[in-house]
Amino acid sequence: MSQVIHIPLPDHAANSYFHPPYITLAHLFHAPQLWGVASRQLSSYQFQYVVEGAAEYVIEGRTIMTRRGDLIYHSPSQVHEVRTFPDEKYICISILFDFGEILYPVERLLGQDRYLGNFAGHAVEKLLTQLITHHHQPGLAHHAMCQGLLMQIIGEIAGWKQDQEHTTPGQQKIKTKMVLIRNYIAENFDRGLKHRELEELAGLSRNYIIVKFRNTFGMTPFEYLTRVRIERAKELGIQTKMSIGEIANRVGYADVHTFGRMFKQKMGSSFSEFCSSMVTD
Structure with a gap:
């Protein structure tokens, strides 16, 4: 079993969080050609949203093909890997977060399915973009916004999934x-x-x-x-x-x-x- 990787808070945010959720990474990632991630485990949750192109995720043995607008997540200590393709770009929004010692019910809200849905044009897409923009700005106000946006994203996804289950x-x-x-x-x-x-x-x-x-x-x-x-x-x-x-x-x-x-x-x-x-x- 691979060692669980812990991502600390970045220097510019180290003194900006006084309670969870703690956002340790939030950026727009333009993958180099043939980029990939070998099998690993993280100590945090991760959202991965495809802005452009495609990538193949394997989470706990399940293969998920993701394209523009697709959003996946995985939980702490879940084994996962990523592969890109020779003839396709891959641009994604990547967010790592955790709730410290608090047992926040993320799986109850988002479900066990690691593929959350396609959110192209949805409010969730806008919230993800706002979060990564604020995360790169210094100051308490920006990181307070990041925390609020993350909780709003989780709530929006949970509400969207609930609506899908009750469609006539x-x-x-x-x-x-x-x-x-x-x-x-x-x-x-x-x-x-x-x-x-x-x-x-x-x-x-x-x-x-x-x-x-x-x-x-x-x-x-x-x-x-x-x-x-x-x-x-x-x-x-x-x-x-x-x-x-x-x-x-x-x-x-x-x-x-x-x-x-x-x-x-x-x-x-x-x-x-x-x-x-x-x-x-």
Whole structure:
């Protein structure tokens, strides 16, 4: 059996935590080609959220293929390993946390299944991004925000899983149409979309679409459009050397200042602050 690895609090956060949860790592990781992790155990919980690309996880002998939007977790001392693929990039949000001596019921809230679901465009995705941004800022206020965001993430996931368990056939039919709309928006994010297009696509009225889309994904269709544009902008910021103006134009904004204000309002940090939070080692 491999030795359990303990990750201490980083220097900039060592004196910023007075109670659990303790967040020992939170970053955006752009994996080098053919990166992987051999079989290991950690002393903490870990969230791993795929921002782009794919990776194969093996947790306690179970193989989980993860792609964009997929979120997995593993508990302290669980044996796990990670593999990436020669022809696929892998960019993920990685968060390590623990509750010290407190026996907090993480498994009761999240369940025993280590694959939590796909949260592309969901509020959980935004919360994860906000957490890693605050984690890299000095000061008590930022780390207090991190703790609050982590607990909110756990609560959001638990609520989402509970909702999935109580979905009726009629609700599933509506959800299928909402997924169709979501995919259409994701494929056409870089141009001006109209509500009329969504009505024709789903055969539903504008107001009904807004209500049901919000019930399904926690936001309206055009709030989701903004989320998609943000995610595409983040990818371009990570993967290319394009200027902010070029990125803004690529994701559907003619004016870089409008893009900048929108990004900071939605994400709680500027676009340049987000890019500086990326870690590749």
